[in-house]
């Protein structure tokens with residue numbers, strides 16, 4: 001067979017954009033990966049063969065369905081739901097479900113594509129998927145959310161299973177939603193198996209899963225700082241979001257002696273000049289996890305804090321930035337402000353939170369930049385540990401799971417160093433994560449032949 005010509009980035013992207021019109025988030029996520037993977041692929045003949053990049057950027061399948069449900073006033077309502085089963089080369093499909101009005105097929109394809117590489121980085125046998133619905137849980141009663149989840153699972157259950165596809169939470173899907181979804185799954189399948197992760201502790205959930213993404217993000221940040229002979233203690237930290245990832249990133253940063261200055265939601269951000277301590281964070285947990293309130297209430301409760309409506313926290317001087325809300329929430333201008341104010345590290349708790357021009361600035365500056373697929377992999381990693389515990393019908397202790405999480409985050413860090421260190425202690429973590437994630441999936445696909 002003649003040798004395959006090298007890939008060309010622009011040619012590859014124009015083909016992908018033509019095949020997937022108007023899916024801007026998906027284009028963005030793929031471009032970010034292939035711009036670092038193509039030079040590697042072109043240097044390694046075996047990865048140039050068999051259309052590996054074309055195949056890896058095409059989902060195995062997408063299931064799209066209507067979810068009809070009844071609101072508390074007796075009105076019928078209809079939403080659209082998806083499950084993007086992206087790639088199961090190294091394990092069953094695995095990834096979260098998102099409920100948000102902005103959910104589109106493009107958003108779920110970008111998330112599913114990222115998930116394939118992220119799951120590969122964890123070293124656990126997990127393929128990649130993502131799903132969700134354009135359902136807005138805000139302002140809905142518990143019973144409305146329950147009816148939505150039950151209706152959604154009535155279709156979804158045919159497509160998932162503990163050895164085929166294992167969904168979990170993401171934006172708008174926390175323990176309440178996973179419980180309703182799992183209750184309906186169990187009823188329809190008539191089997192009690194670990195087909196969802198993020199379950200309650202009394203029905204198969206794992207200790208530390210709630211904390212895992214936020215803790216893992218800070219462990220990753222700590223690993224990067226240690227690699228440079230630095231640490232978290234005394235560092236000022238700006239965090240966006242005030243959901244699952246943000247809260248536990250804040251908790252671990254505080255525990256390690258950092259000063260957390262900000263949190264946010266879609267209404268604006270709070271800046272606490274004295275720092276958010278464990279006691280104040282307990283207020284935020286109750287506000288967000290129990291009362292489902294707004295972050296502005298923090299500034300009413302604590303006089304050391306100011307609420308800034310409709311603004312993001314990136315103008316606040318900090319050494320560490322942890323975007324933990326949503327995609328594209330950090331613009332190039334925000335990155336410039338962060339750099340001007342002495343940024344040391346930006347570690348992505350959210351998926352693709354920094355716009356493409358912003359990541360270019362970060363990579364050009366002498367700062368530590370951890371992409372989401374590496375930095376937020378702790379969540380899905382502990383989901384993988386939950387699957388193992390379910391399969392073994394045992395529960396590990398909190399310390400056992402936390403030690404495994406730390407080990408996985410360290411290993412991801414070291415894989416990035418392996419693939420993208422310049423030899424002088426400078427590491428391009430974005431490139432390292434993309435290549436390390438790619439290699440395992442590509443090797444499996446090449447081994448399978450034409451599938």
Ligand code: NDP
Nearest residue numbers: 170171172241242243244245265266325326350351376379
């Ligand atoms: P939650 O729903 O618990 O919290 C999301 C937070 O982000 C809320 O504070 C929310 O504010 C804010 N937010 C969401 N959308 C927007 C928006 N368009 N503009 C401004 N703020 C917004 O979700 P998670 O904490 O679970 O997820 C946060 C991020 O982390 C997502 O990118 C997710 O994909 C990623 N992630 C999550 C993992 C997990 O295990 N949960 C694992 C790995 C990554 P509001 O309430 O006002 O909407």
Ligand code: 2IT
Nearest residue numbers: 095096168170379380383
């Ligand atoms: O983006 C993610 O990694 C998640 N939402 C977690 C997925 C999972 O299966 O735990």
